[in-house]
Amino acid sequence: MAQPAQKENPSTAGLRPRDRLAIPPQPMPEQDPAARRRNFSEVALGYTAEQARQEATRCLRCRNKPCVAGCPVRIDIPAFIKAVAEGDCGAAIAVIKRNSLLPAICGRVCPQETQCQAPCTVGKSLKDTAKSVSIGRLERYVADLERARGIAPPPVKPDTGRRVAVVGSGPAGLVAAADVRREGHAVTIFEAFHKPGGVMVYGIPEFRLPKAIVQAEIDTLAAMGVELRTSFLVGRTRTLRDLMAKDGYEAVFVGAGAGLPRFMGVEGENLVGVLSANEYLTRVNLMGACNPVTADTPVMRSRRVAVVGGGNVAMDAARTAVRLGAESVHVVYRRTEAEMPARIEEVHHAHEEGVVFRLLQNPKRIVGGADGRVTGMECLRYRLGEPDRSGRPRPVAIEGSEFMLDVDTVIVAIGNAPNPLIKRTTAELKTNEWGGLLVDDKGMTSMPGVFAGGDIVLGSATVIEAMGQGRVAAAAINEYLEEKG
């Protein structure tokens, strides 16, 4: 481990736990809600050096490190936080990068409140997980400092002459590509879109994850010698089989994501003005429709919007609609806020930006005018019943509670299914009942030499879980190539 370049400020080094617990949690500086309703710039502005030091000093450095167990990729969190408290961000980033390749991204989009920050001893002592050490914000702080100084590409071993294909350039693919490339294998990433980054580029909006940050990570991969081929759809432009049999790729990592939008199956769902969150967000984020001067791709000019769903994607769509100038934006969710899968922070930001939450409500049908355009959404009211298989209370429709919501746009954000194209064009790949690729504990699919990870295996999951799977599969690919000889 890197040695701290500088000792901790003597005034804080000897603090007792009681003193540390007394330091107030540092709030994240944010754009004013009224101002950000009209722009797509990042909402959270990042800690100052002093805030970061203060927040890092709150860490108790407890021996059992429950935060590490809460992190899907097991970052040595107390070690990096100690380095921040000591003002040594170089050491901090070195600690993080042993386990995570994309800290600037994870620091922004990880659901820390249910992962590393949930079991934090500080939060437990103060009886409020909102008062846990802000691990994500500190991770973001050190990653941003690193990027400002220029990210040093990780060392790459001498070329082995072996070739590995990575399908998809989302979080799973990027991590897998880096880890395989480090061993000296030639890596080509195949991306169907014209821009790399996967869901981090087409899905997550600029105000939550600036695209320049994703691009910096892609640039790092390019500096490592990873080849990137965009507008290349594996399965159609070339089959998986041909990549291996004819093009010399000895192993493949499939990280094609969960791109297939689910619809509700209610009446009126194909009316003009009903769209998937994928479509809405892709138009705005990837195709740049938020700026009609530079972009050709149009986006609905909506007045009253209903977003159906309670996940992060629903929050992203609702907050995007606000920024595009909608008069009112309603999130319609059939349970209560407590059951929402979205991050607390995103829900909080949506509230601040004026999104109306219509809880315990769900669409029954969508109605349209003679021109086929949406004029309203009929909803039913719900109550919470007994817990279902997921452990969450089952939403139960209240008979006769129908009412009409006056909207001209309905955005469906009820989840995505794994991308079906690879499976459809590769008969050898086995899938589960949800269409996810079946893999063993090392990430290998039913087809020898083909590994998979991220949402194409998990369904809709998080960036960090995808990265974790990319890392596991990359290690297995490196081992596979070695054994294959």
Added chain:
Amino acid sequence: MHRIVRKEQLSAEVFRLTVEAPLIAGERRPGQFIILQLGTYAERIPLTIADADPAAGNITLVFQVVGRTTHLLAELKEGDAIPVVLGPLGTPTHVAKYGTVAGVGGGIGAAPLYPIAQAMKRAGNRLIVVLGARRRELLILEDEMRTLADEMIVCTDDGSYGRKALVTGPLKELCARTPPPDLVVAIGPPVMMKFCAETTRPFGVRTVVSLNTIMVDGTGMCGGCRVTVGGETKFVCVDGPEFDGHKVDFDNMMSRLRSYREREEESHHKCHLALGIKEEE
């Protein structure tokens, strides 16, 4: 980058480009399409692969100037490059020996029909082609179709060339023959396909249509292209573009095509002014 190796003007509004795309040329099957893009923030538009030469590594695209992107495309010259060409996309045509296949192409629909007609002929079918357009100058690929077809019927709405008829006229006569065609493949403007399907329905003649809807990614991710087929939602980009014409909800499809009409009309008007193309009624 995909270099344009040949550019031809087929009619006042229709152009044919031969474009370098070796991988797509090798993989494409009849019925498939590509998505192209002229810049990072340019629109993604689907275009049928009208033909391909795998040996030369080229594909052929035929398009009508209808909006901003097709207008810009029409301004490109031989030697220029198209930055993004993604494909081949969509499920290929089910090619088999049906017996007699009648291909009906309306206007620009002749372009997607051509590779299907080629494949149906090669599969040993007797091929009848009905080619129609509003007027003579808008008729395309007549010579190419003639070399393929065992029987050829050309018609124009205004009678300026061939029979004065809508394509549904000759189509109905074909269906009334004994025996009727074993399969009809009708491709053209949505309203034409709708009426072709209505024409063949009473005769029980199987009718395949190829739909061209609004798309963003073209790979199954946005669902903007969804249509109602037999009461079920289907994605044109991955489940199609070809569907059973008797099951497609054309009215819903046509209203969905007008989703962004205001914006499109604006740019269409500007483009036509710039190209010197006169607006139709």
